[in-house]
Amino acid sequence: MLVALLPGDGIGPEVITQARRVLDALAIDGLTFEEALVGGAAYKATGHPLPPETLGLAKRADAILFGAVGDPDCDALERHLRPEQAILGLRKELSLFANLRPATLFPELADASALRPEVASQIDMVIVRELNGDVYFGEKGMRKTADGKREGYDIMSYNEDEVRRIARVGFETAMARGKKLCSVDKANVLETSQLWRDVVIETHAEYPQVAL
Template sequence: MTKKILILPGDGIGPEIVAEAEKVLQALRADFGLDVETEQALIGGAATDAEGTSLPEQTLALARQADAVLLGAVGGPRWDALERHLRPERGLLAIRAELGLFGNLRPAILYPQLADASALKPEVVAGLDILIVRELTGGIYFGEPRGIDTVDGVRRGYNTLVYSEPEVERIARLAFDIAGKRQGRVTSVDKANVLEVSELWRETVTRLAGDYPGITLEHMYVDNAAMQLVRAPKQFDVVVTGNMFGDILSDCAAMLTGSIGMLPSASLNESSQGLYEPVHGSAPDIAGQGKANPLATILSLAMLLRYSLGEGVLAERVEGAVGKVLDQGLGTPDIRRPGMREVGTTAMGDAVVAALGEAG
């Protein structure tokens, strides 16, 4: 059966990096029999400019019909002065909520070719392979009430951090299931020493661990987790945490790998429909210059193949092609090291396509 992929180029470097992932997708269709059809739509600032909203109804309708969504990036300073509900990021939050994309998977994998690009010593990060499982549709980013008001002449801003037991159960089960296919270790990150919502989180995760006797569970406060990520990151296998903590820790983990431009992500719902995007932002400062690294987007496509289309063999082929290109000593400006040859966005995408046939 033909699968449907919705492509959302977005803003900044989004259209450039997505175009390279599309070339890989077309090669998989032409040379390896991948049965998919694609459609494009607007989101973020581009949608606000064209439609007056960062998530048009047509985009949302197409996303609901798709088996998977591939996103470039959203946002940029040109939209920062807009009212909050019109800003590009609101469209991203909205599509996550509308599709029920509760689980965000962010791998932090250090390719051996880039070991000396990490901010940490090579021996500390060599062989790094962490997966952060972040709850994506609850927590402080969505909690109500929220807002800015004035009390006794003083302005104040407030947000609500709330998680229900079923929300915690859902993300914890996803983490335990994934850990069973990896090293069998889960670290649950919270702040249970000061937050009641974290007390509930810890109690719920601990209870569910009884259903997974083959998995080792440990708990860690978020401040300690941040320290441990830069002290001894290889102690982690699967890290599961809430929305805000996961947002911060996953970006911290990204820099262990040498460049945020190398890291993909997946956001899944309970039907394995997913939205796939690079971890990095829209990088408006280099948009249109041909400098952007498309590898995180291409690796996001690999995750799309694995988690939403059930094409694990093709996912491994794409990941192998990325490794092959790094073996060839090619690098965009963000990852180029001494002895590597600097290439642009298009040349990097072309190199991955050429390596697909050799990556099996």
């Protein structure tokens, strides 16, 4: 199994170094590593936040350990050259549309929570976030209004296939847990959210065991 190590910027190299130590300690047979530049570090070395060599490694790898991207030195760059574009590029090129974020409380940290321990100790959920649609990937730009004022715009859009695939990830995740799924939208205001709600309800028919 090939693991791509993409340390990136800021705390990224430190995090990846420690993650590598953990994997080395596990001594998993057949585990190999290759490292590549990404983010601001990649831009400074190659002129692009996601060089072809890095993308090629990511496509060959069985898994990716990604550190962090972001560099104040790059804030004045054109948007397509900024470090954060490496994340969007990887998501798009590898079709990484589902982000799973488990949330639970370790007993040792109960007293550190802003919630009462008896409340915080009950937290056990997985947040499923869609990554390949919405305003991140829609048309965007700067323009002038009729009276000459600067105006920024970001177009939000989803098609039903994009919604259905993330809905299925949510339902499958729920099936492996408590069989409860909460879909969050703003259907009373946004057409994209109305489509989201409609498609999630349609997909629910495939998972009657789950409470939506």
